[in-house]
Amino acid sequence: MRSDFLELEVSAPEAAKRLLGCLLEREIEGRRVLCKIVEVEAYDQTDAASHSYRGKTPRTEIMFGRAGYLYVYFTYGMHYCCNVVTGVEGEGSAVLIRAVEPIEGVDIVESRRHKSGKEATNGPAKICQALGINREMNGHYLKNAPLKLIMKPPVKPQNIVVTPRIGIKKAIEKPWRFYLRDSTYTPDA
DNA sequence: AGCGGGATTTTCT
DNA sequence: GAAAATCCCGCTT
Numbered sequence: 245m246r247s248d249f250l251e252l253e254v255s256a257p258e259a260a261k262r263l264l265g266c267l268l269e270r271e272i273e274g275r276r277v278l279c280k281i282v283e284v285e286a287y288d289q290t291d292a293a294s295h296s297y298r299g300k301t302p303r304t305e306i307m308f309g310r311a312g313y314l315y316v317y318f319t320y321g322m323h324y325c326c327n328v329v330t331g332v333e334g335e336g337s338a339v340l341i342r343a344v345e346p347i348e349g350v351d352i353v354e355s356r357r358h359k360s361g362k363e364a365t366n367g368p369a370k371i372c373q374a375l376g377i378n379r380e381m382n383g384h385y386l387k388n389a390p391l392k393l394i395m396k397p398p399v400k401p402q403n404i405v406v407t408p409r410i411g412i413k414k415a416i417e418k419p420w421r422f423y424l425r426d427s428t429y430t431p432d433a
Numbered sequence: 434a435g436c437g438g439g440a441t442t443t444t445c446t
Numbered sequence: 447g448a449a450a451a452t453c454c455c456g457c458t459t
Contacts, residue, residue, distance in 0.1 A: 285451070293451070295444095303444070320452050321441025327451085340451055369452050411451055 248387045249312030251395060252330045256286035256337040259311070259330035260422050263339055265399045267347070270375045271390035277349030277375060279365065281341060282430050283423035285409045287327070289336035292414040296336030306383050308336045312393065316372070316382040323369035326377050328386065328393060342368050342421070345429040362429045399424065405432075 252259045263281050270277045287294035295317065296307045306315045307329055315327040315338050327338035343366045346353045353374045357364040365374050372378070377391070386393035402425075409421045423430040 287451070295451080298445080301444080317451080318443065319450060321443080321450090323452050325451060342451090367452070373453095409451075413450085 247310055247312060249310075249393070249395070252311035252328065253332050254330070256288040256291075256330050256339060257420050257422075259328075259337075260284045260286040260339045260420065261401075261404055262398060263328060263341075264404060264422060264424055266396045267394040268341075268344060268375070269392040269394055270349075272376050273352060275349055275352060277352050278347040279344035279353075279371075279375070280347055280427075281343075282345050282427040283341075283343035283366075284421070285340040285342055286330075286420040286422075287338055287340065288331070291418065291420075293409065293412040293416075293418075294336070296338075300336065304336065307338045308334055309383075312386050314377075314381055314384040314386055314391065316377060316379055318379060319369075324372040324378055325368040326372055326381075340368055341371055342366075343423065343427075343429050344371055345427055346374075366429055405430075 263284050266281050268279045289296045295304045300308050310333050311330050313329040315329050316324055318324055327340045329338045331337040354360045354364050357374050365371050405423050405425050406419050407421045408416055
């Protein structure tokens with residue numbers, strides 16, 4: 245069987261840039277929420293900050309699978325964060341979704357978050373709360389309902405801002421954080 | 434507007 | 447036993 249996400253079977257930083265501007269479609273509370281991905285970070289097996297750095301474990305197993313699956317992890321005792329698995333099978337790489345911009349179903353997002361505007365979805369754990377993503381969705385294939393990844397044409401390089409990743413202590417020098425220059429949901433908006 | 438701490442559990446050392 | 451790919455609140459300026 246051929247992958248539905250061949251475009252993501254590349255290095256984590258390449259896949260990260262490729263995911264900017266793509267859409268997440270979530271069916272929740274009987275309605276549809278559509279979001280554009282505007283900020284991401286890449287993680288791979290050669291990377292001391294990555295969960296996959298020390299090899300496959302029960303938690304990180306999904307990262308070593310095929311591209312286009314969802315990797316959800318639980319952190320700081322109260323938060324979930326979601327990633328799109330990238331690279332080829334066996335590689336242990338993924339892209340953390342750090343911020344999205346709601347296009348449709350904004351009212352659902354804001355009521356689930358008790359926040360409005362960019363504060364509703366400008367952080368990895370905020371997105372999971374807004375879209376109702378939890379550990380039960382770990383390993384979900386993003387071609388299927390109720391959470392689909394819809395690929396879009398690549399964003400032009402001049403519209404992508406590249407910076408070091410944030411919230412990590414190791415490998416802080418890698419410029420593996422990417423966001424859309426023209427989004428109002430990103431840091432310098 | 435900016436800083437500091439608390440929440441709370443999984444994971445690895 | 448401690449750190450962790452975070453968020454939010456409350457206090458100080």
